[in-house]
Amino acid sequence: MQLTPLQSKLFKIYYLSEKAVTLEFGNEINENILQKISHFNSNLNKNPFPGLISTVPAYTTLTIFYDPVIVINNKSLSGLDCFERVSNYLAELELKDHQSESSESSLVSIPVYYGGETGPDLSAVSNHTKLSPEEIINLHSSATYKVYMIGFTPGFAYLGGMPAQLATPRKATPANTISAGSVGIAGVQTGIYPLTSPGGWQIIGQTPLKLFDASRPKPSLIKAGDMVKFDSIGAEEFKHLKNNSDAATSY
Amino acid sequence: MAYLADAVPVSGVMDQLSARIANIVLGNPENAPVIEFTYHGTTLYAETDLLIAFAGEGAILDVEGESLPSNRPLFIPATTTFALRAASGCRSYLAVSGGWNVPEVLGSASTFLTAGFGGIEGRTLQENDLLHSNQNLSPLAINIYNYYKGTKLNYPKWGAFKESFLPKWKKVVRVIPGREFTWFNAESLLAFLAEPFTVNIRSNRMAYQLEGPLIKRSKQQELISTAVAPGTIQVTGDGKLMLLMADCQTTGGYPRIGQVAAADLPICAQLKPGDKIYFEEISRKDAEKLYLQQEKNFIELKASIANKFA
Numbered sequence: 001m002q003l004t005p006l007q008s009k010l011f012k013i014y015y016l017s018e019k020a021v022t023l024e025f026g027n028e029i030n031e032n033i034l035q036k037i038s039h040f041n042s043n044l045n046k047n048p049f050p051g052l053i054s055t056v057p058a059y060t061t062l063t064i065f066y067d068p069v070i071v072i073n074n075k076s077l078s079g080l081d082c083f084e085r086v087s088n089y090l091a092e093l094e095l096k097d098h099q100s101e102s103s104e105s106s107l108v109s110i111p112v113y114y115g116g117e118t119g120p121d122l123s124a125v126s127n128h129t130k131l132s133p134e135e136i137i138n139l140h141s142s143a144t145y146k147v148y149m150i151g152f153t154p155g156f157a158y159l160g161g162m163p164a165q166l167a168t169p170r171k172a173t174p175a176n177t178i179s180a181g182s183v184g185i186a187g188v189q190t191g192i193y194p195l196t197s198p199g200g201w202q203i204i205g206q207t208p209l210k211l212f213d214a215s216r217p218k219p220s221l222i223k224a225g226d227m228v229k230f231d232s233i234g235a236e237e238f239k240h241l242k243n244n245s246d247a248a249t250s251y
Numbered sequence: 252m253a254y255l256a257d258a259v260p261v262s263g264v265m266d267q268l269s270a271r272i273a274n275i276v277l278g279n280p281e282n283a284p285v286i287e288f289t290y291h292g293t294t295l296y297a298e299t300d301l302l303i304a305f306a307g308e309g310a311i312l313d314v315e316g317e318s319l320p321s322n323r324p325l326f327i328p329a330t331t332t333f334a335l336r337a338a339s340g341c342r343s344y345l346a347v348s349g350g351w352n353v354p355e356v357l358g359s360a361s362t363f364l365t366a367g368f369g370g371i372e373g374r375t376l377q378e379n380d381l382l383h384s385n386q387n388l389s390p391l392a393i394n395i396y397n398y399y400k401g402t403k404l405n406y407p408k409w410g411a412f413k414e415s416f417l418p419k420w421k422k423v424v425r426v427i428p429g430r431e432f433t434w435f436n437a438e439s440l441l442a443f444l445a446e447p448f449t450v451n452i453r454s455n456r457m458a459y460q461l462e463g464p465l466i467k468r469s470k471q472q473e474l475i476s477t478a479v480a481p482g483t484i485q486v487t488g489d490g491k492l493m494l495l496m497a498d499c500q501t502t503g504g505y506p507r508i509g510q511v512a513a514a515d516l517p518i519c520a521q522l523k524p525g526d527k528i529y530f531e532e533i534s535r536k537d538a539e540k541l542y543l544q545q546e547k548n549f550i551e552l553k554a555s556i557a558n559k560f561a
């Protein structure tokens with residue numbers, strides 16, 4: 001029963017399934033670990049092993065999915081079974097990597113029409129935080145957020161870095177329908193609903209952009225490791241961008 | 252699995268064993284689009300001649316009272332009405348020569364119901380839906396079609412021997428201990444591996460809720476959300492088990508007590524509410540051997556079909 005993960009300097013490796021291993025970079029949510037994960041992820045994708053299918057970054061881990069049939073049959077990988085072969089490859093890749101340059105992360109600007117019909121809970125947030133709506137909008141749109149991971153539902157980004165003064169608890173009773181593109185606050189987190197769904201976040205605005213579109217070659221607008229800024233726009237520009245939302249994937 | 256990082260689940264068929272067999276016996280690519288039925292009741296009408304194959308314990312195909320065998324090509328002449336009758340499992344698969352014709356989304360023909368895309372308009376099939384097959388048949392598929400076509404119902408006495416892929420005792424599901432296995436107390440771990448668990452009504456393509464002895468922690472700590480996979484067994488705050496399936500979320504924060512061996516996932520796909528299962532421990536090395544052996548079995552099945560109809 002192999003419960004002790006294999007280790008290298010940067011991460012511990014553990015078995016998730018016949019087709020996946022997970023690298024553990026730490027046990028805290030912080031930008032340092034996010035940076036390490038993004039860097040290794042980028043490096044691995046530039047130097048894939050035969051059989052690599054995809055990688056999934058999360059707060060403190062990077063999970064690597066592969067095809068065991070390719071891995072076990074490939075002559076360039078060493079190890080008795082797939083877990084060993086993939087682990088050996090990853091540990092070696094980490095050893096060979098001397099660069100400390102930061103990986104490619106994009107700054108994605110998300111236009112948001114705050115308040116009004118699209119931000120029905122802005123006043124509730126104002127009441128809780130004792131800040132005026134203008135102050136809330138200023139604070140929310142002046143911070144730079146880091147994307148820690150995409151999970152929960154296609155295109156949903158877990159963002160870190162919201163100013164603490166904006167923290168507001170989730171609604172006691174979730175709303176039945178929150179429109180796709182809604183920007184919300186839940187506790188110390190902020191995020192965007194990529195698809196229409198029920199939810200309990202306090203909705204302060206909406207973006208006309210489509211966070212997730214299955215017909216795009218890159219279906220998700222943002223990925224783990226990216227930086228995000230919210231840009232306050234007016235009603236007119238919101239309508240205009242919404243009409244062109246298929247074209248407005250790069251803003 | 253290419254879009255897991257965008258939180259798009261693998262989705263696709265729940266019982267890969269049945270679906271792949273149905274395609275292989277027709278000479279289709281293994282992952283050609285199939286229709287997944289949950290339980291029975293559907294009636295289908297052949298607008299043209301059809302060469303189909305049916306697999307999975309969720310239903311039995313019936314033509315005017317005659318049960319049709321599964322795991323082999325079935326020639327259905329035009330104007331035949333056929334239907335799915337009740338059986339003991341949960342899901343079944345209908346493959347057609349060439350595969351069903353659906354547009355690809357994100358490189359896949361699968362339907363992701365939760366987000367409403369893929370397959371036929373991102374939804375379940377409805378009455379009066381008209382389905383077409385792909386016209387591009389492989390030479391092997393053409394040979395098989397020509398062999399069985401005719402003016403009446405026709406099918407071989409042979410069928411793919413599915414039993415060679417599955418363990419004998421189908422109510423035992425083998426699991427590899429999960430990363431957080433040691434977060435649970437000894438009594439709970441013993442119960443997990445000795446007592447039966449019952450599939451709860453709150454079960455679907457995303458996850459099954461399992462009821463049995465409550466699984467209690469020895470450590471009170473929170474798991475930071477991390478990637479999970481179909482087959483992952485999570486333990487929720489109330490001590491109940493969640494077995495993640497094909498449409499599961501790509502990341503999760505509940506501690507993981509085990510990972511169902513990939514070779515045993517087809518057993519799970521056929522479970523329905525009320526069914527009881529037992530978990531048995533297997534090492535990751537043995538689980539991998541089982542998986543690779545099962546993949547070899549598929550290659551052998553394909554080779555024997557190719558030989559038969561070369």
